Amino acid sequence: MALAGSEPAALPQYTPTTPAGRRVLDAASRLFYDRGINSVGMDLLAEEAGVTKKTIYDRFGSKEILVAAYLYRRDRYWREWLTGRLDPDAPAGERILATYDALDEWLHHENPRGCAMVNATVEITDPDHPGRAVVRSQKQWMRELYADMAREAGLDEPDAAGGTLLILGEGATTAFSSAGVEEAARLARDTAARLYGL
Amino acid sequence: MALAGSEPAALPQYTPTTPAGRRVLDAASRLFYDRGINSVGMDLLAEEAGVTKKTIYDRFGSKEILVAAYLYRRDRYWREWLTGRLDPDAPAGERILATYDALDEWLHHENPRGCAMVNATVEITDPDHPGRAVVRSQKQWMRELYADMAREAGLDEPDAAGGTLLILGEGATTAFSSAGVEEAARLARDTAARLYGL
DNA sequence: TGGTAACCACACCGGTCGGTATACTTGAGC
DNA sequence: GCTCAAGTATACCGACCGGTGTGGTTACCA
Structure with missing residues (x-):
């Protein structure tokens, strides 16, 4: 059904497997959509997800990848x-x-x-x-x-x-x-x- | 032709009268459109316009107004x-x-x-x-x-x-x-x- | 001749940006 | 009992954010 050309490369980081990783992506989805990607800093995101910044970077590596x-x-x-x-x-x-x-x-x-x-x-x-x-x-x-x-x-x-x-x-x-x-x-x-x- | 409801309040700051003010608005128009409003800082803008930050704030008062x-x-x-x-x-x-x-x-x-x-x-x-x-x-x-x-x-x-x-x-x-x-x-x-x- | 508006240069402000380092705790699997 | 992954807390980094303060120069205008 879905053609090859319309499938993005699904990096493993795109679908977090740990609880904290999922909480980060949940919070990011809400905040990025409501406030805009560039208006949401990693400190705020960490706080809203109930997670330390270290954990975010351990799971996703960079803001770019988290956005993706x-x-x-x-x-x-x-x-x-x-x-x-x-x-x-x-x-x-x-x-x-x-x-x-x-x-x-x-x-x-x-x-x-x-x-x-x-x-x-x-x-x-x-x-x-x-x-x-x-x-x-x-x-x-x-x-x-x-x-x-x-x-x-x-x-x-x-x-x-x-x-x-x-x-x-x-x-x-x-x-x-x-x-x-x-x-x-x-x-x-x-x-x-x-x-x-x- | 243009109806009242579709006319925004045209503050005096919206149409600069001095040469430096015009240069600022010229540079802002280009940069804001090409790179996005939030991605363009006032330091960069001042440099591109060949103007000091002081001048920008003397003419426009704030980034908000400059954006408007x-x-x-x-x-x-x-x-x-x-x-x-x-x-x-x-x-x-x-x-x-x-x-x-x-x-x-x-x-x-x-x-x-x-x-x-x-x-x-x-x-x-x-x-x-x-x-x-x-x-x-x-x-x-x-x-x-x-x-x-x-x-x-x-x-x-x-x-x-x-x-x-x-x-x-x-x-x-x-x-x-x-x-x-x-x-x-x-x-x-x-x-x-x-x-x-x- | 003396204001005054329009600039210049430059230093500074607290706060936030994305990202990193160090050290410690917890819990599940071999 | 040991290892290791997944977390925690906290402090830190240089760069940049929007915005301000001080002081000086130029040029026009009354």
């Missing part, structure tokens, strides 16, 4: 959450529309600051940062997911349709989180439906 | 640039499509990191930051611009159409800068054209 682990885990969760909301027995057209229903729920419950991957590309300027590969892979996966569904639904030019459906999703997310358009995901859904007669 | 001035100036420039590319004698439908042509050029020339307003909301978490008002006003202005053109073009439910057209613009910008979709703005244009028969 945070993005990797969020990406996994998003893929699981989204696909879990797409009925595999439903027609492809319905599954396409369901992605926007899922997005609407995602944004209104717990994710008002939009897409963590997009936010990370804004905060991370270094092109060699390990987090960039995670972001790239999620966006590629989303585009391929849409293109596959478009193909299955028998749409003309399914690759272009995949790009358009991705744009609608990204646009709804940004319009919601940056422009305050509460109904953005619903608008995107209606647009996709009208556009392709779904 | 940077956003304010970019917003002004964007509004001017965009409206300059919309032929007032052309039918509204054509003007709608022209916004995506303008966006395509905007992104490919000098603005590969996407929308500075969106990027700022990611980096700024403080809800009282003066830059937030600037961002809010630009997004409101864009939405009203689209809704007005939709109304003039005789589209059904012009307010909803305005939201959808905004989503297409935001989506194209994000898909371009975060997902690497080079043809995003062109796809958004084609989508708007098909959607509303333009």
